[in-house]
Amino acid sequence: MSPISRRTLVFGGLAAAGVSALPVRSAVIAATAAVPYPFQLGIASGEPDANSVVLWTRLAPSPLNADGQGGMANADVTVDWQVSTTDTFSTLVASGSVTARYASAHSVHVVAGGLNPDSDYFYRFRAQGHLSPVGRTRTTPALGAAGRDLVMAFTSCAHYEEGYYNVYRRMAEDNPGLILHLGDYIYEYGAVAGRTRTHAGATEIVTLADYRRRFAQYKTDPDLQAAHAVAPWIVVTDDHEVENNYAGMVRADSTPSLTTAQWTARRTSAYQAYYENMPLRPAQANSGNSIPLYRRLRWGNLATFHMLDTRQYRNDQACGDGWQVCSDADLASRSLPGNAQETWLLDGLAQHHGTWDIIGQQVFFARRFNSSGAGSMDSWDGYRASRARIQQGWVARGTRNPVVLTGDVHRAWASDLKADYNNASSATIGSELVTSSVSSSGDGDGSTTIPDLATNPWLKFYNNRRGYVRTTISPTQLRADFRNVAKVSEHGAAASTVKSFVIQEGLPGLQAV
Structure with missing residues (x-):
């Protein structure tokens, strides 16, 4: 792979957001002939708080090398970093050096501290x-302050083979202050002939080298790099970062065939590669075959983000997974996030630190049955007692503005959340916004007819195109714009807003705009 020009990345990734290119230094130009360009995977930031933010990069001059090391020698490398209030870096507000280690695929996670609340910064x-x-990043407002209105975009499901990343590019052009990714950042499958693009590697990924190489392939995409460079990210996994539809330590797939020890090793490799390739704090580093991803991030007193992990701790899907009419889904002993995470979430919802309590998670939350009364056992419909405990819990704790954000299903949906899904006239107690995918499932047909609406009258919107949700969050309302692109089979498609809703503070439910 030929080196990617630094100027190309800066202009291509940030020009639409108003970020100018860094001046080229003569010393840098002179050095390029001797050492290959190591920043092929771009840069990123994430996990902001009022005084710090995580800065990420990974050195990889040859990203697709089969050993997963990105063309780097077996030696540690010193990486310098800088933070400034201007893109010329004329004055630095924070700087330092960090060691990119061979054992961590030369990834670095810098916690840049000493920053001011609710402020924009540039880094390199x-x-x-x-x-x-x-890259550009920002800090959160100070605790107790609402700060500026927040433009937050979220999406999920970016199958590389099924389309171009037009969605990431359009998100970057919206100039958000924060991006949430709700899972399936990569897909584990082997290459399939005839797709829009092709995975590197003919077979499904299993080893640490495989996962590192797969992340590297995805991260070479300039549209993804643009989205990372424009704003800090908050990320969580779904299933494809490891294996399709796994539940805790239970596999849903039997291909490839793995022993228990091999499956444990696969999870360990997948979580290690995920941490290495995401702008996460050291507290989120994997420990063996687990990774501590459920966490809370406060955006001043405007919002609290409760980020859930709905894969590592769930009970196995009921009735063999799939769409079922299944009484086991009602068992009180079954939990989708696991009992400890349920308790953690309800404890957080009782704190009332922000106007908005935003629950970022992976799978469909509202009841969604088909005309035969069957629901997806992989979603909260397969864990109905668990969902009821959480919904009843936030009502009992007086949570005024709960909003659930969802990915996974490759379609856009919007829904009111009901106190009793067996009684459509029961109280509306929250709202769910479901993003479509970045590329998974291809172009789509553009349909906006809500499936099975008679069975699920609380559903308010549906769209079968790839896209994202752009939210604008203020102390008085949360506006959600459902954005889609006409095609992902061709590169460069524009985005348009298909539907917008507003949630008023203190008034649960979606109001069409």
Whole structure:
């Protein structure tokens, strides 16, 4: 793979957001002939708080090398980093050096501290005589302050083979202050002939080298790099970062055939590669075959983000997974997030730190039965007692503005959340916004006819195109714009807003705009 120009990345990734290119230094140009450009995977930031943010990069001059090391030698490398209030870096507010270690695929996670609340910053790295692209990030408002209105975009499900990342590019152009990714950042499948693009590797990924290489392939995409460079991200996994539809330590697939020890090793490799490739704090580093991803992030007193992990701790899907009419889904002993995470979530919802309590998670939350009364056992319909405990719990705790954000299903949906799904006239107690996918399931047919509406009258919107949700969050309302792109089979499609809703503070439910 030929080196990607730093200027190309900066202009391509941030020009639409108003970020100018970093001036080229003569020393950098002179060095490029001797050492290959190491920042092929771009840069990223994430996990902001009022005084710090995580800065990420990974050195990989040859990203698709089969050993997963990105063309780097078996040696540690010093990486310098800088943070400034301007994209010229004329004055630095934070800087330092960090070691990119061979054992961690030369990834770095810098916690840049000493920053001001509710402020915008620019950052960059330097290694082996090269400068990285420039990224923009921001801190949260101080605790107790609402700060500026927040533009937050969220999406999920970016199957590389099924389409181009037009959605990521359009998100970057919206200039958000925060991006949430709700899972399926990569897909584990082997290459399939005839798709829009092709995975590197003919067979399903299993080893640490496989997962590192797969992340590297996805991260070489300039549209994904643009979205990472424009704003801090908050991320959680779903299933495809490990294996389709797994539940805790239970596999849903039998291909490839793995022993218990091999499956444990696969999970360990997948979680290690995920941490290495995401702008996460050290507290989220994997420990063996688990990774501590459920966590809370406060955006001043405007919002609290409760990020759930609905894969690692769930009971196995009921009745063999799939769409079923299944009484086991009502068993009180079954939990989708696991009992400890349920308790953690309800404890957080009782704290009332922000106007909005935003629950970022992976699978469909509202009841969604088909005309035969069957529901998806992989979603909260397969864990109905667990869902009821959480909904009843936030009502009992006086949570005024709960909003559930969802990915996974490759379609956009919007729904009111009901106190009793067996009684459509029961109280509306919250709202769910479901993003479509970045590319998974291809172009789609554009339909906006809500499936099985008679069975689920609380459903308010549906769209079968790839896209994302752009929210604008203020102390008085949360506006959600459902954005889609006409095609992912061709590169460069524009985005349009298909439908918008508003949730008023203190008034649960979606109001069409």
